[in-house]
Amino acid sequence: MNRKILTFLLTACVLGACAPQGTQPLSPSQTLPPQVSRTADPTIQSSAEPTPTTPAIILTPAPRVSVLAEGLDTPWEIVFLPGGDLLVTERFGRLTRLAPDGSVADVPGVSETGEGGLLGLALDPDFASSGLLYFYLTSDSGGSWENRVERYYYDGHSLSERTVILDGIRGAANHDGGRLEFGPDGYLYITTGDAGDEQSAQDPESLNGKILRIAADGSIPVDNPFGNAVWSLGHRNPQGLAWDDQGNLWSTEHGPSGLSSGFDELNRIVPGGNYGWPVVYGDEAREGMIAPVLQSGADETWAPGDLEFFEGRLFFSGLRGETLYAVDLQDGQVSRLSRYFEGEYGRLRALRLGEDGLLYLGTSNRDGRGDPYPEDDRILRVNPDLL
Numbered sequence: 001m002n003r004k005i006l007t008f009l010l011t012a013c014v015l016g017a018c019a020p021q022g023t024q025p026l027s028p029s030q031t032l033p034p035q036v037s038r039t040a041d042p043t044i045q046s047s048a049e050p051t052p053t054t055p056a057i058i059l060t061p062a063p064r065v066s067v068l069a070e071g072l073d074t075p076w077e078i079v080f081l082p083g084g085d086l087l088v089t090e091r092f093g094r095l096t097r098l099a100p101d102g103s104v105a106d107v108p109g110v111s112e113t114g115e116g117g118l119l120g121l122a123l124d125p126d127f128a129s130s131g132l133l134y135f136y137l138t139s140d141s142g143g144s145w146e147n148r149v150e151r152y153y154y155d156g157h158s159l160s161e162r163t164v165i166l167d168g169i170r171g172a173a174n175h176d177g178g179r180l181e182f183g184p185d186g187y188l189y190i191t192t193g194d195a196g197d198e199q200s201a202q203d204p205e206s207l208n209g210k211i212l213r214i215a216a217d218g219s220i221p222v223d224n225p226f227g228n229a230v231w232s233l234g235h236r237n238p239q240g241l242a243w244d245d246q247g248n249l250w251s252t253e254h255g256p257s258g259l260s261s262g263f264d265e266l267n268r269i270v271p272g273g274n275y276g277w278p279v280v281y282g283d284e285a286r287e288g289m290i291a292p293v294l295q296s297g298a299d300e301t302w303a304p305g306d307l308e309f310f311e312g313r314l315f316f317s318g319l320r321g322e323t324l325y326a327v328d329l330q331d332g333q334v335s336r337l338s339r340y341f342e343g344e345y346g347r348l349r350a351l352r353l354g355e356d357g358l359l360y361l362g363t364s365n366r367d368g369r370g371d372p373y374p375e376d377d378r379i380l381r382v383n384p385d386l387l
């Protein structure tokens, strides 16, 4: 039990998540607000001896998997608020706070269509003082689909002060990208899909089929490789972003769905890099194009959702793969691919590493392609030390 887990559990108890013990009936209906499960760990027991000034606390290690919340509808991203509550985007257009007194806020202008809707979420690096957060969302823009990055002020319950940070990303029923992450350099990184126009991925003037990098106010960093928001190109539908402990940026990407399956990619992203789509995919090589560090081959489909780095491993969720994958990194190279929970929880998408060292993993069985359990969608807590 490390100090971070101790801190988190104490915080959770202050918020009431530890008590009472026992089972609380949880609604199977997705129309009701999601429930924070009280059947999950954390267990904190006070000493039998009354010690008014220094109570003894006994902590049990987090189990391999526990359910934190259920009754959600297609959670797309998870972030932690200062203090430990979780914010979740649900794709149909709702921002949900997972806390004992959980509140929800509708995000205006969202059109859920196919893979589009309310997707990525990132807190401003100065969120604790600014209260600003960023969404990536799909909207009906006069009869055609558009993806945008929008910023809001969030007071802990409701949203205000809407500001468009970046627009003009073409949307479609499929291939909308949608991940937002602030990098260690303080800039906002954005994954976009080709929206069905494959050639756009090779056009450095198009915002589609790219990984983008902008400042928090939407301005273009002076060291961007093409003088616009484009950071890397030749992507089909990337949806995972994470940095390793060496500062390398990694991204997961969906391979060609026109084939029976396969050719999903894990890429190490360099500025200005061309990752090949639609000219090459899989291990095909072409001068000036960068092959993936790892790809699933023709016979396996990951359909990777989200990506996180933790203690030398890149974890990513699988939608069609219905698996949590882990890639061991050594000197920037892949040494092993491991698979966990194959088929056990259905489609897996949102993934976030908590400060407690646990992985928070969202199912995506209500996204129109799954076979939902009554409790879906759920947020699972996974202890990576027990994988």
Ligand SMILES: [Ca+2]
Pocket (backbone or CB within 6 Å): 234, 265, 275, 276, 277, 280, 281, 282, 290, 291, 292
């Ligand atoms: Ca590629």
Ligand SMILES: [Ca+2]
Pocket (backbone or CB within 6 Å): 077, 078, 306, 307, 350, 351, 352
């Ligand atoms: Ca994430």
